[in-house]
Structure formats: C-alpha cells, structure tokens
Amino acid sequence: MLLSVFVNYWIGILLDKFRKQGKLLLTIAVAYNLGILYIFKYLNFSVDTLNRVTGAALTIPQIALPIGISFFTFQIMSYVIDVYRKQVEVQKNILDLALYISLFPQLIAGPIVRYVDVKNQIAQRGTSWEKFHAGVIRFAIGFSKKVLIADQLSSLVDTVFAGKYPSLWGHWVGILAYTLQIYFDFSGYSDMAIGMGKMFGFDFLENFNYPYISRSIKEFWRRWHISLSTWFRDYLYIPLGGSRKGKARTYVNLLIVFFLTGLWHGASFNFIVWGLFYAVFLIAERLGFEKVLKKMPVALQHIYSLFVIMIGWVFFRADTLGAAVDFIRGMFVPYGKDIAYLNVTLNPQYVFFLVMGILFSIPHTKAMKRVNASKIGRALYEVFVLLTFVLAIIYMVGSGYSPFLYFRF
Structure with a gap:
C-alpha cells in the first residue's frame, strides 16, 4: 500500500x-x-x-x-x-x-472512496458534536446488522451449502439466508465505515440503497455496491463507448464490464460466471425485456429480480462451478426428504433472524418520518439503536471470530 x-x-x-x-x-x-x-x-x-x-x-x-x-x-x-x-x-x-x-474506516472492504469526493475534506474538514453523534448511531446500526443478522444466519448458510441436509426446501432456505447474510454483512460494514468517517469529519457516499426492492436487474446494480458499479461505469464503461456507439457495441461493453466486475471479486471462475450471468440479464432487459417487465404487476417485477439475484448468489457462494450447478439443481429437483429436514434447516431461531432480515432489507420511510418528526420519537429511536448495539456486543463476545465476507475480495 x-x-x-x-x-x-x-x-x-x-x-x-x-x-x-x-x-x-x-x-x-x-x-x-x-x-x-x-x-x-x-x-x-x-x-x-x-x-x-x-x-x-x-x-x-x-x-x-x-x-x-x-x-x-x-x-x-x-x-x-x-x-x-x-x-x-x-x-x-x-x-x-x-x-x-x-483511511482506515473504509480501507479494508470499502466503499470505494474517490479522491474527488474527499479532497476538500482532506484539506479542511469540519468536526462537530452533531456529526460525531450521527457517526456513532450509524456505526451502531452497521455493527448490529453484521452481528445480529448476518452472523446469526451464517451457520444456516454453511450447513446448507455443505450439503448436510439435502432437500429442495433446504436449498431455497439456504440461498435466502445467504441473500440476507451478504447484504447485512457488507452493508453493515459500509454503515460502520460511513459512521467512523463521520466521527473524524469525513462524509463518504452511500454504498447501498435497499437493493432487494429492485424491479429489474438494471435497478439492482444502481442500488448494490454503488461505489463499485459507478467506478466501473465512469472509468471503464463510458471510456469504452458506453451506449453511444450502437447496440452491438453496448452489449459488448456490458459483457466486458461485468466480466471484470466478477473477476474483481476474486480469482475464481465462479465470480467470472457470476458477473457474466448479470451481463446476460442486463442485455436481455436492453433488448426489450425491460418494456415487458414494466407491463407486469409490480409484485412480479420484484419476484423476477429476486429470483435472478438469488440464483446469482449461488455462483458467488459456492466453492466451485460444479458445486454451484449442483446447488441450483437442488433448488428445483425434489429429494424426497423435504419434510424430514424441515425442522433441521428452519428452526425457530433461524425463522426469527430470516424474518428480521427481510423486514430490515426494505425501507420504512413513512415510519421513520414519523419518528423523526418529534424529539421524543428521535430520542426513543436512538435509545433503541444503542440498546441493540449493546445486545450485538453481547452476541459477539459469546461467539467465535466472524470476519466480514468482503475481506476475501
């Protein structure tokens, strides 16, 4: 470095x-x-x-x-x-x-901070109690997301991907758990980085914007790992010609960008396939499927997006391409053991954390506006955040070492 x-x-x-x-x-x-x-x-x-x-x-x-x-x-x-x-x-x-x-807050796992966004802050940044206070709250939220949701789902994910309890039901529960785990793990880290940055007077740009409410894959990549997708857009996709040089060139550019996006995540064919997998759907949407999507009911748009995203996460999580293909096959081919393994793969503890993960992966804009409308509501919200933070610390102390998933990238 x-x-x-x-x-x-x-x-x-x-x-x-x-x-x-x-x-x-x-x-x-x-x-x-x-x-x-x-x-x-x-x-x-x-x-x-x-x-x-x-x-x-x-x-x-x-x-x-x-x-x-x-x-x-x-x-x-x-x-x-x-x-x-x-x-x-x-x-x-x-x-x-x-x-x-x-800058240690975001050095290890992002978000990718551009010099143009912090150059003035490096030269002269302002610190205040209000900004430090906001940073503490943001850090506490990110830490709690990581420890109380991502980490609690990790054992379920590991069990399912290890193939210990093979069942069609178990495969879907496992990939749902990983879909939530990677979001809360990575967005939790980003929240912690943004929060620590605020404590020192830096304002980092947001890295996630509720990606799982997307209605298309194009929208998903506008909401997921924003700092990486905008980096590739500005420093690779646009210099290659973007969408300015005809449809064929646009599709080639998308293939190049997402091939390298996958490769950026790691030296593995799984990541390459994961990147190209998204490129195929982005090209399909540009070819006209996006127009078809917009005519569908909103619920179907969400289902389509989540289905593609979850299939994509299989390639991201599996150890090999063969393991990924086998896992996807297991999502659609009954094993005959679904009922027998139902209580093993989905005990009450896992159900609770899955539900919490789903609830907190969608925005609650109206509720937050009502909370922020009064000083008492805001104070109660911050007490809740800090109590959750303390609970997360207790959970962390009682568990083993659990590194952030994006450390490996």
Whole structure:
C-alpha cells in the first residue's frame, strides 16, 4: 500500500508537469496498479488454470493476498485518472495522498472512496458534536446488522451449502439466508465505515440503497455496491463507448464490464460466471425485456429480480462451478426428504433472524418520518439503536471470530 502511494504520487506529479506525455504516464500508472493487483490476486489462479488446461506442472510460491488491495488499488487509480482528465488538481503533499489511501474506516472492504469526493475534506474538514453523534448511531446500526443478522444466519448458510441436509426446501432456505447474510454483512460494514468517517469529519457516499426492492436487474446494480458499479461505469464503461456507439457495441461493453466486475471479486471462475450471468440479464432487459417487465404487476417485477439475484448468489457462494450447478439443481429437483429436514434447516431461531432480515432489507420511510418528526420519537429511536448495539456486543463476545465476507475480495 505504501509503495502504491509513493509510485502514484510521483506519477501524478509528472502527469501535472508533462501534459504532452500524459497518455504514456497514465498507461504506466494503470499498468503498474493492475500489475500489482494481478501478481497478488490473480497470479496463482492463472498458473493453476494454465496447468489444468495444458497439463503442465508449473509451480510458484503461494502469494498471500494483502487485505484491502482491491479497494485501495481502485481508489489510487481513480486519483491518477482524474488528474489526467484535469478533473482534480494534483496532490503535492504525499502525506495527504497517503491519508486518502489509508483511511482506515473504509480501507479494508470499502466503499470505494474517490479522491474527488474527499479532497476538500482532506484539506479542511469540519468536526462537530452533531456529526460525531450521527457517526456513532450509524456505526451502531452497521455493527448490529453484521452481528445480529448476518452472523446469526451464517451457520444456516454453511450447513446448507455443505450439503448436510439435502432437500429442495433446504436449498431455497439456504440461498435466502445467504441473500440476507451478504447484504447485512457488507452493508453493515459500509454503515460502520460511513459512521467512523463521520466521527473524524469525513462524509463518504452511500454504498447501498435497499437493493432487494429492485424491479429489474438494471435497478439492482444502481442500488448494490454503488461505489463499485459507478467506478466501473465512469472509468471503464463510458471510456469504452458506453451506449453511444450502437447496440452491438453496448452489449459488448456490458459483457466486458461485468466480466471484470466478477473477476474483481476474486480469482475464481465462479465470480467470472457470476458477473457474466448479470451481463446476460442486463442485455436481455436492453433488448426489450425491460418494456415487458414494466407491463407486469409490480409484485412480479420484484419476484423476477429476486429470483435472478438469488440464483446469482449461488455462483458467488459456492466453492466451485460444479458445486454451484449442483446447488441450483437442488433448488428445483425434489429429494424426497423435504419434510424430514424441515425442522433441521428452519428452526425457530433461524425463522426469527430470516424474518428480521427481510423486514430490515426494505425501507420504512413513512415510519421513520414519523419518528423523526418529534424529539421524543428521535430520542426513543436512538435509545433503541444503542440498546441493540449493546445486545450485538453481547452476541459477539459469546461467539467465535466472524470476519466480514468482503475481506476475501
């Protein structure tokens, strides 16, 4: 990370000084950053794939994956690209650039913070009791989402994906649990990062906007991991031509973007298939299915979106492509043991956390407006949040180590 800061700092300085050589310097910067990411994240995968395809026996040392490398690499690339585009002024203080890259609240698992969004805050940010207070509440909400919902569903997810209780019912319960687990785990981390940022005077952009209420896959990607999807849109999709160069080129661009979106998540064919899976549906919606969707009842639009999302999460969670295919088959082929395993896969504790997950994955705008309408209502809400936070701490102390799911990416 420190080497990345040092190299990109000087490339930024040179970009600002030698504009005629801008394309060459930007190429060097992108090659360096992607090269570092490739060596640490994809080199082992590449060698293993080459060995399987060719029958070779190439060996290299196993390379440890530096935590947060995907996030801080994309952040520093956005800075260099924006300097090249003259969208931001070059940062001449290397410590300020290092602060941008090493901001610990969101360093490990996002959201991806762009330099343009925090450059003024790095130079001069305002701290206040009100902002610190808001940060504490936001942190408590994120922590509770992670510990009280995501972590409580993890054992159910692990049990189902391990195939211990095979049943059609169990497969659907398992993927529903994972759908909720990954949302509350990742959005919980984002809430905690945004909350900690506020405590120190930083305002990070939102990373989730209730993605499971989407009526199409296009809408889902506007609501899910917003910092990543907008990064790919602004720094890859639009430079490739976006939707400005005809339909065929648009579809190719979508395939490229979502191939790389999948690959960004990890060195695995599962993630590649997961990305391309979404690309297929996005292309289908552009080809005319979106118009058909809009004519359907709203409930059917939601069902379609959730169905596609849940099938996609199978590829994301399964260890191998074969395991993913087997799991999807298990979602549609009866085992004959559904009743026998009903009470095992869905005990009262799991039912409670599944229901809580569903309830809190949808917005309650009207209720929150009524709560915020009075000081007493707001105070009671914050007492509830802090009591839930204390309960989450008790749960955490009584359980084992449970890292955030996005640490692995």
